[in-house]
Structures are given as C-alpha cells and as structure tokens.
Amino acid sequence: xxxxxxxxxxxxxxxxxxxxxxxxxxxxxxxxxxxxxxxxxxxxxxxxxxxxxxxxxxxxxxxxxxxxxxxxxxxxxxxxxxxxxxxxxxxxxxxxxxxxxxxxxxxxxxxxxxxxxxxxxxxxxxxxxxxxxxxxxxxxxxxxxxxxxxxxxxxxxxxxxxxxxxxxxxxxxxxxxxxxxxxxxxxxxxxxxxxxxxxxxxxxxxxxxxxxxxxxxxxxxxxxxxxxxxxxxxxxxxxxx
Numbered sequence: 154x155x156x157x158x159x160x161x162x163x164x165x166x167x168x169x170x171x172x173x174x175x176x177x178x179x180x181x182x183x184x185x186x187x188x189x190x191x192x193x194x195x196x197x198x199x200x201x202x203x204x205x206x207x208x209x210x211x212x213x214x215x216x217x218x219x220x221x222x223x224x225x226x227x228x229x230x231x232x233x234x235x236x237x238x239x240x241x242x243x244x245x246x247x248x249x250x251x252x253x254x255x256x257x258x259x260x261x262x263x264x265x266x267x268x269x270x271x272x273x274x275x276x277x278x279x280x281x282x283x284x285x286x287x288x289x290x291x292x293x294x295x296x297x298x299x300x301x302x303x304x305x306x307x308x309x310x311x312x313x314x315x316x317x318x319x320x321x322x323x324x325x326x327x328x329x330x331x332x333x334x335x336x337x338x339x340x341x342x343x344x345x346x347x348x349x350x351x352x353x354x355x356x357x358x359x360x361x362x363x364x365x366x367x368x369x370x371x372x373x374x375x376x377x378x379x380x381x382x383x384x385x386x387x388x389x390x391x392x393x394x
C-alpha cells in the first residue's frame with residue numbers, strides 16, 4: 154500500500170479534509186469558528202497543503218504533487234508524462250473522499266445552515282464576480298504563481314543560496330498562504346483541478362441537508378484555468394529556472 158498512487162491519494166485527502174474543513178468551520182452555522190474570516194481560511198489552506206505534502210511523502214509519493222496542475226507542469230517541463238496516469242486519478246479520488254469526511258465531520262451543521270451557497274462554498278470555489286474571461290484569467294495567474302513559485306523553492310539556485318531543501322514543504326505552504334491573501338479574492342483560488350472538481354462531485358452526490366445545485370456551469374473554470382496555467386508555468390520554468 155506504500156505506493157505513489159496511495160501517497161497522492163492520501164495526501165490529497167488530507168489536503169481537502171483540512172482545507173474544506175476550515176471553510177466549513179468558518180461558514181456553517183453554530184460552528185465555533187463561524188465568521189472568523191478570510192485570514193483563517195487562507196491560513197487553514199496553507200496548513201492543509203503542508204500536511205498534505207507531508208502525508209503524501211510519508212505514504213509513498215516522493216513528488217507529493219497533490220494537484221493535477223503540478224503533475225501536468227512537471228510532465229511538460231521534463232517531457233516525462235508517465236506519472237499523469239498514476240497521480241491524477243489518485244488526486245481526484247483523494248479529493249472526493251476528503252470532501253466526504255468533511256461532510257461527516259460537520260454533519261449536524263448542514264441542516265442548521267439555510268444558505269445553499271455557503272454549503273456549496275465549503276466544497277468548491279466560486280467567483281466573487283461572475284465573469285468567465287476574468288475568472289479564467291484569475292485561475293491561470295494563480296496557478297502560474299503556484300507552479301513557478303514551487304519550482305523556484307526547489308531550484309538549485311535557492312539550494313545554492315543556503316536554504317535547505319527540507320524547508321521546501323513549509324515554504325510551499327507559505328506560498329499558498331500568499332496566493333490566497335493576494336490573489337484569492339476573485340475566484341477563491343482553486344489552483345488545483347482535483348481540489349475543486351472532486352469535492353464538487355461529492356456535493357452533488359452526498360445527501361447534504363438543504364443543499365442547492367453544484368454549479369457545474371462554472372465547474373470547468375477551476376479545472377481548465379489551472380491546467381492552462383500549469384502549461385504556461387512549465388515553459389516559464391524551463392526558460393528562467
């Protein structure tokens with residue numbers, strides 16, 4: 154069971170349990186964390202990334218991508234596409250299962266929360282202003298910053314500057330924290346197709362009390378945007394790093 158597939162699955166599962174979990178805590182009625190705000194959500198997602206990476210490494214995936222966009226970018230940059238077939242299904246399965254766990258954890262709170270939009274927001278992203286071109290560009294930019302930033306963190310130049318690679322996961326978490334604070338206000342910064350689509354499917358399938366629609370009309374943006382951003386970032390990494 155200690156395999157790259159299982160590492161990516163469990164790492165992504167932990168990412169979603171802690172990431173969607175913090176959103177649930179902030180948004181759902183009668184949660185002790187209700188209304189604690191955007192800073193709490195962005196910090197929670199940063200910690201979620203840190204523990205997702207650690208979990209993935211510990212359970213079999215040395216790459217610890219936990220994000221199809223990162224997997225695609227690595228494939229484009231290196232020319233090795235062999236890991237896509239293993240990593241990407243694991244990431245989507247892990248994201249779906251993580252969302253199921255969040256639903257179970259907050260089980261009494263769904264019925265106490267009347268706002269259907271808040272319930273959906275626990276599982277997946279949505280735009281502050283619905284504008285397809287602008288929303289797509291936001292997801293592309295956020296993903297380029299993520300992928301290029303991760304590549305910079307683990308680059309030979311940074312290691313040569315005396316920053317130990319063991320700090321990499323912590324620095325990636327801080328990068329995600331920064332993306333959330335600086336760029337996340339437009340679309341909720343999916344920057345990860347599995348992170349959005351897996352839980353969105355869980356929202357559609359689970360018997361969530363009083364839920365509304367899953368907004369599949371928007372769902373393609375947090376999938377396509379990060380994938381396009383990943384390809385752009387891969388070429389930037391090749392050119393500059």
